[in-house]
Amino acid sequence: MDLQEFQSIVSDYFDENINFTGEYLLKGDQTHVDQKTLGLSSLEMVELIINIETTYHITITEDEAQKIKTVDDMIRFVNEEVAIEQVRDTKKQEAKMFLFGDTK
Numbered sequence: 477m478d479l480q481e482f483q484s485i486v487s488d489y490f491d492e493n494i495n496f497t498g499e500y501l502l503k504g505d506q507t508h509v510d511q512k513t514l515g516l517s518s519l520e521m522v523e524l525i526i527n528i529e530t531t532y533h534i535t536i537t538e539d540e541a542q543k544i545k546t547v548d549d550m551i552r553f554v555n556e557e558v559a560i561e562q563v564r565d566t567k568k569q570e571a572k573m574f575l576f577g578d579t580k
Contacts, residue, residue, distance in 0.1 A: 482551055485531060486524070509550050532558055 516524065525536050528550070534557040536544075544550050 478551065482547055482554075485528060509544055509547055528554065534558065534561060 525541055528534075529536055532554050534554065536553070536557075540553065544553055
């Protein structure tokens with residue numbers, strides 16, 4: 477994920493769910509990702525995080541979410557989690573092939 481993709485996800489979320497566009501808040505990667513800056517209620521912030529989780533097939537725990545302070549932090553976190561999931565998927569496939577042979 478890069479800044480442009482993150483901007484798109486956030487803008488789409490705002491447009492679809494609360495009729496507000498946060499694009500102007502995402503001009504730089506040091507923009508804070510918090511309820512106050514984004515103008516979101518607690519519920520809307522949770523919905524945005526769920527949207528990101530669903531889009532990238534990752535999980536963001538409450539502790540991890542609290543550590544994410546900027547757009548750059550979010551992008552870095554998502555990219556790391558996606559990479560970890562790709563490694564897990566590769567290892568699962570290798571294990572299946574070892575145990576059961578060709579799985580095609």
